Amino acid sequence: MSTSFDLLGSDGAARRGRIGTAHGTVETPAFMPVGTVGTVKAMMPQSVAETGAEIVLGNTFHLMLRPGAERMAALGGLHKFMNWPGPILTDSGGFQVMSLAKLRKLDADGVTFRSPIDGSEHRLTPERSIEIQRLLDADITMSFDECTAWPVEEEAAASSMRLSMRWAERGRRAFVDRPGYGLFGIVQGSTYPALRAESVAALTAIGFDGYAVGGLAVGEGGRSMFSTLDMIMPLLPNDRPRYLMGVGRPAELVGAVRRGIDMFDCVMPSRAGRTAKAFTPRAEINLRNARHRDDPRPLDESCTCPACKHHSRAYLHHLVRSEEVLGAMLLTWHNLHYYQDIMRGLRAAIEARTLGHWIAAFEVEQGRGDIPPP
Amino acid sequence: MSTSFDLLGSDGAARRGRIGTAHGTVETPAFMPVGTVGTVKAMMPQSVAETGAEIVLGNTFHLMLRPGAERMAALGGLHKFMNWPGPILTDSGGFQVMSLAKLRKLDADGVTFRSPIDGSEHRLTPERSIEIQRLLDADITMSFDECTAWPVEEEAAASSMRLSMRWAERGRRAFVDRPGYGLFGIVQGSTYPALRAESVAALTAIGFDGYAVGGLAVGEGGRSMFSTLDMIMPLLPNDRPRYLMGVGRPAELVGAVRRGIDMFDCVMPSRAGRTAKAFTPRAEINLRNARHRDDPRPLDESCTCPACKHHSRAYLHHLVRSEEVLGAMLLTWHNLHYYQDIMRGLRAAIEARTLGHWIAAFEVEQGRGDIPPP
Numbered sequence: 001m002s003t004s005f006d007l008l009g010s011d012g013a014a015r016r017g018r019i020g021t022a023h024g025t026v027e028t029p030a031f032m033p034v035g036t037v038g039t040v041k042a043m044m045p046q047s048v049a050e051t052g053a054e055i056v057l058g059n060t061f062h063l064m065l066r067p068g069a070e071r072m073a074a075l076g077g078l079h080k081f082m083n084w085p086g087p088i089l090t091d092s093g094g095f096q097v098m099s100l101a102k103l104r105k106l107d108a109d110g111v112t113f114r115s116p117i118d119g120s121e122h123r124l125t126p127e128r129s130i131e132i133q134r135l136l137d138a139d140i141t142m143s144f145d146e147c148t149a150w151p152v153e154e155e156a157a158a159s160s161m162r163l164s165m166r167w168a169e170r171g172r173r174a175f176v177d178r179p180g181y182g183l184f185g186i187v188q189g190s191t192y193p194a195l196r197a198e199s200v201a202a203l204t205a206i207g208f209d210g211y212a213v214g215g216l217a218v219g220e221g222g223r224s225m226f227s228t229l230d231m232i233m234p235l236l237p238n239d240r241p242r243y244l245m246g247v248g249r250p251a252e253l254v255g256a257v258r259r260g261i262d263m264f265d266c267v268m269p270s271r272a273g274r275t276a277k278a279f280t281p282r283a284e285i286n287l288r289n290a291r292h293r294d295d296p297r298p299l300d301e302s303c304t305c306p307a308c309k310h311h312s313r314a315y316l317h318h319l320v321r322s323e324e325v326l327g328a329m330l331l332t333w334h335n336l337h338y339y340q341d342i343m344r345g346l347r348a349a350i351e352a353r354t355l356g357h358w359i360a361a362f363e364v365e366q367g368r369g370d371i372p373p374p
Numbered sequence: 375m376s377t378s379f380d381l382l383g384s385d386g387a388a389r390r391g392r393i394g395t396a397h398g399t400v401e402t403p404a405f406m407p408v409g410t411v412g413t414v415k416a417m418m419p420q421s422v423a424e425t426g427a428e429i430v431l432g433n434t435f436h437l438m439l440r441p442g443a444e445r446m447a448a449l450g451g452l453h454k455f456m457n458w459p460g461p462i463l464t465d466s467g468g469f470q471v472m473s474l475a476k477l478r479k480l481d482a483d484g485v486t487f488r489s490p491i492d493g494s495e496h497r498l499t500p501e502r503s504i505e506i507q508r509l510l511d512a513d514i515t516m517s518f519d520e521c522t523a524w525p526v527e528e529e530a531a532a533s534s535m536r537l538s539m540r541w542a543e544r545g546r547r548a549f550v551d552r553p554g555y556g557l558f559g560i561v562q563g564s565t566y567p568a569l570r571a572e573s574v575a576a577l578t579a580i581g582f583d584g585y586a587v588g589g590l591a592v593g594e595g596g597r598s599m600f601s602t603l604d605m606i607m608p609l610l611p612n613d614r615p616r617y618l619m620g621v622g623r624p625a626e627l628v629g630a631v632r633r634g635i636d637m638f639d640c641v642m643p644s645r646a647g648r649t650a651k652a653f654t655p656r657a658e659i660n661l662r663n664a665r666h667r668d669d670p671r672p673l674d675e676s677c678t679c680p681a682c683k684h685h686s687r688a689y690l691h692h693l694v695r696s697e698e699v700l701g702a703m704l705l706t707w708h709n710l711h712y713y714q715d716i717m718r719g720l721r722a723a724i725e726a727r728t729l730g731h732w733i734a735a736f737e738v739e740q741g742r743g744d745i746p747p748p
């Protein structure tokens with residue numbers, strides 16, 4: 001009566017798994033492209049699938065404001081709306097609501113806020129967030145929580161985390177069980193080990209179909225993120241997927257998979273693609289740079305995305321300088337393809353139990369920097 | 375030693391033909407999407423081909439300024455640069471240079487102008503325009519001409535046309551004959567029959583691989599455009615393609631094909647797609663309009679483009695309102711697909727010698743207006 005999770009293999013703490021949902025399976029470790037308002041920006045949905053992505057993320061906050069949850073349900077749900085027949089995970093809306101600052105008012109029951117689009121008043125509670133995600137037809141629903149800011153005093157982190165745990169329990173009661181649909185809880189507690197442990201204990205006592213780590217990648221830095229993961233991972237049940245929210249750069253994905261994370265989402269590859277930036281195994285490249293103007297070589301010789309198969313750096317540079325939409329389209333496609341290449345590599349290495357070697361080679365390559373000019 | 379043209383059939387004055395070029399054939403009547411700076415805006419080149427387009431237009435003016443003609447040649451030419459392996463026609467740069475107004479200085483030999491990108495000084499002469507188009511590797515090169523403004527006195531129209539004819543002769547001498555590469559002359563003379571006849575006589579005396587009608591769709595109105603075509607068409611040689619530059623709306627394409635035009639280019643379908651407008655057999659639709667917000671139906675039930683096959687008007691409305699790039703991508707695709715649908719329909723009707731019926735049905739449909747709200 002929920003999403004499933006099969007653990008297919010492991011290498012050290014790293015896991016190779018498979019999530020089953022109402023709209024298909026997801027091989028893990030998995031990276032979820034972000035489709036904020038019902039589109040992965042500058043990508044046709046078929047192209048997102050061609051990169052190898054099997055699941056995308058939708059944002060409850062944006063979609064509840066426009067087109068609206070009830071309208072979306074009347075139109076047949078988010079899969080049909082955006083023509084993504086595969087699995088969809090939606091966030092709870094909490095993260096964006098909290099970032100509204102002056103436009104929102106938090107109470108014990110939920111949050112009242114004004115739409116940045118038209119100023120209209122809206123309210124999110126744990127129950128309403130779960131209901132909206134059901135109306136959107138999300139395969140994986142996220143608990144409504146308060147993403148604790150960083151840095152934060154331990155006392156404030158504790159009361160924020162405990163509020164989220166009460167909300168998690170209310171959300172669990174509000175969630176309507178259906179075959180292939182799951183609800184994930186979110187571990188909070190900032191970088192305080194005792195609070196993280198308390199949060200895990202509270203969530204596992206309630207019981208969720210998966211466990212997310214929230215409140216990281218909010219400015220604490222890579223080392224602090226990894227040490228927090230090192231502390232949380234052993235506490236989480238082995239038979240449920242683990243999702244690190246909002247992460248991250250390629251090296252962060254690799255480091256988190258090594259520690260036992262199964263799922264990621266991040267705007268980084270798509271946002272970078274809209275600002276002339278490309279990730280390759282060797283470097284982060286800015287295509288606006290004049291060094292690419294006469295370069296007939298692809299971004300990355302080994303990449304099979306359309307930007308690399310069919311176009312030169314000179315062309316990508318030209319598109320970016322000319323402010324052509326196709327520049328954003330091709331670079332977004334490349335970056336999402338590269339992120340999926342990383343996940344494909346990680347999955348194969350865990351299966352072969354050669355993850356240590358794979359990561360060592362990844363790190364050597366990342367240290368080389370971009371190819372020298374021709 | 376040039377492009378070829380086979381006349382495969384006709385129905386009244388309308389012609390069904392095939393142009394042979396160094397990069398493949400073009401079935402006519404044909405519509406050429408505009409790929410100004412080396413990209414049909416918001417479209418992958420493969421997607422342009424999927425709409426049925428067999429030839430695209432590139433702009434000499436834009437490409438000579440960025441990336442530059444010599445750089446383009448060093449990078450292997452425009453086909454490789456933009457990953458369009460099929461035929462390409464380039465304009466001469468004249469139209470855009472003339473529209474620079476204060477930034478350009480016209481003399482008998484050519485035009486000196488400043489780049490709107492960086493203020494640098496450039497010069498276009500008939501010989502340099504032909505050379506640039508060779509460096510770009512255009513299958514079809516256009517004569518460098520002065521596009522006469524409208525309205526214009528007969529005397530000014532005459533001297534403008536005669537300047538263009540002198541330039542056409544210089545361009546013909548400068549053009550390097552190569553198998554599969556052709557040079558088209560451009561008929562000028564505004565709406566004055568005697569001047570148009572004089573222009574046709576001058577061009578046919580020089581001898582070109584195709585003849586374009588310039589100086590229309592510049593504000594003279596549909597009736598004046600058609601009466602000018604009615605006058606020019608019988609004067610043009612039957613064994614060469616005829617190209618109506620910068621036209622147009624669907625009804626203008628149909629009316630011009632009926633009069634014997636074989637080729638068109640226009641930014642209208644792509645530009646409309648970036649401003650939330652869609653063409654259907656029944657209407658021109660603005661997707662921003664609130665009437666589409668809850669409409670689960672496609673733009674056009676009979677259309678097989680991705681926007682119509684996979685998405686509702688409600689989704690397209692949502693994308694447009696959310697200022698999402700995918701809105702421009704889908705609507706551009708739809709509009710280009712619809713324009714190619716018109717050309718497919720016209721070609722089939724000329725072959726079947728049922729053009730009169732086809733046009734009558736087209737006009738009935740166009741008169742119906744958009745489908746009523748659900």
